Amino acid sequence: MDPSSVLEETTQDVSNLQAEFKYILEEIRSTDLKFYENKKKYLQRDSQIHKFIKQHGSLTENSKEGELQEKIAKDLDICRDLQNDKCILANTALFLVTKHLNKLMKNIQILEEDGQLAPLDDEKETESGGEASRESSVLSAVSERKRRATPAGATNKKRRRTERASSRNRDYTPVSGVSDTNFDLQDYNDDLFSGYNQAEEDDKQPYCFCQSVSFGEMVACxxxxxxxxxxxxxxxxxxxxxxxxxxxxxxxxxxxxxxxKKRRYRF
Known part of the structure; x- marks a missing residue:
């Protein structure tokens, strides 16, 4: 093991991270869409209950309220499960980064123990001198590796790269649109929260004597x-x-x- 091989191996390991992260973000987005769909359902059912109260009063029994409350509870359970799924997906992304980082740090430690890289502590003391030493050792090793590269070595590297890629393809099956290299995180965020913003903008009807929108504690007449x-x-x-x-x-x-008026009518 030398610095150039560690650099090449790390580059190959993280080369598929972009596709993996796109897949995870697409899954989170899909889960969010399901979440807002179920949220819309339970808000509609809750609105039915409030509408009945407004029309018939709070003392009049609503024969459908029990059924609606049961469906609302199920919708809320589904929303909670979907939120848990999003947490799992986010933790998966964190695990991927941590795994590659730990592997890199372990390889760096091996190189330091073999004397091929200056230890991190020594590098802090020598500051720019140590940094230059490490950079020069990596560059010289890369140059040396290129000079002594053979067709057999290139074939072995290609085979390792193919095996690693096929292994990832078994673990991750990106959904449609994930392979787009122009994936825009800002567009994803805009689409993700558009449902939430739309839900907030749905109820703009003025209420009360003050003719303001619904907010805080309110009572139905x-x-x-x-x-x-x-x-x-x-x-x-x-x-x-x-x-x-x-x-x-x-x-x-x-x-x-x-x-x-009724009393006057009687008389």
Whole structure:
């Protein structure tokens, strides 16, 4: 073993990292798409429950609520499993880098013990002198290796490279589009979070007297014809969820007027 062989072996080992990382990122992206699809499902089911409460009041029993809650729980379990899968994929990428780095450091240690490279501690003391010594030893070894290279040696190296590539192909099967050498990480991130941003932009409807979008703690009015539907706690002076049916000031006034008219009718 000499510095040039370590350099060549390391270069060959990491040559497939780009394809492996593209495969892992594609898998993470695919998992994210599944995650947001299930998130959309449980948000829609949760919206159905809230819509029923707005239309019929919180005291009216919803015959479908139990079934919807069960489906929401399953969707949340699927989302949790998908998040765990993403963590495993990310750890796989970390493992690949760590494996190659540990192998390189081990080979460097062997070269130092054989006296072919200056130890790291000595290099720190001599600073630029040690660095120049190491660089010159690597370059001279590479030159020497090129001078004494033979067709047989080239054949052996080609065979080792082919075996290593075939081994990786068995372990990794990139999905469609992974082999694209112009893979853009920024485009991947934009696509990845587009679903999340879209979900945030879906509900832009104004609510409450303040005519602002939904945020923080809100309460639904049980008035069947309420034009605001939902209210922020602070706008209606609430600090905790109301018990029983709750009506906004306008709906309370409308109910009072309706009752007054009924009483006048009786007399």
């Amino acid at each position: 049980d008035g069947p014809n309420c034009k605001y539907e939902w209210f922020h706690y602070g706008c209606v002076n609430l600090k905790e969820p109301p018990k029983g049916a709750w009506y906004c000031p306008e709906c309370r006034q409308e109910l009072a007027n309706s009752r007054l």
